[in-house]
């Protein structure tokens with residue numbers, strides 16, 4: 001029998017991301033690991049309500065979700081350590097404006113540009129429910145048929161319980177390829 005350690009957030013590891021939003025003519029960036037997938041056409045970004053970026057997301061109704069690889073990790077970690085309430089983080093990353101106007105980190109291997117459709121509030125948190133306008137992928141991470149190649153794209157992972165970053169492992173099997181009936 002496994003030991004019951006109580007009510008814990010334990011759904012890790014998850015990809016760590018940098019969330020971007022426009023702050024007037026400049027971007028602002030915030031590190032976030034608490035994201036989710038809802039159905040096949042929505043994603044959720046959960047941000048503490050006092051964060052600087054929340055107000056900018058609410059003003060523009062746009063945000064970007066930038067995956068982080070090891071090369072980008074130091075800068076990504078930094079934007080999780082200081083708040084735009086006190087520090088201008090606009091110059092941390094090279095960036096460009098996406099087709100839907102959200103800021104895109106040039107060196108991120110993959111960026112999703114999103115529109116905010118709804119905000120789900122829980123105590124002290126705002127979860128932005130987003131549709132996906134565009135997905136930008138570094139060409140070296142696309143396979144011959146134009147699909148994202150997770151053999152080469154290695155997003156850094158994050159776990160909250162002990163607050164560490166983890167590497168991504170190898171591709172270990174094709175979904176629905178384990179046909180044999182398994183029983184104990």
Ligand SMILES: Cc1cc2nc3c(=O)[nH]c(=O)nc-3n(C[C@H](O)[C@H](O)[C@H](O)COP(=O)(O)O)c2cc1C
Pocket residue numbers: 016028029030031032033034035046047048050051052053054077079080081082083084085158
């Ligand atoms: C590894 C890591 C993961 C984080 N994940 C989240 C998250 O999912 N949601 C959140 O609200 N804050 C998260 N944070 C905290 C924010 O990134 C941090 O408080 C940031 O300074 C807020 O910036 P802002 O006030 O400019 O928006 C995380 C921080 C770290 C270091």
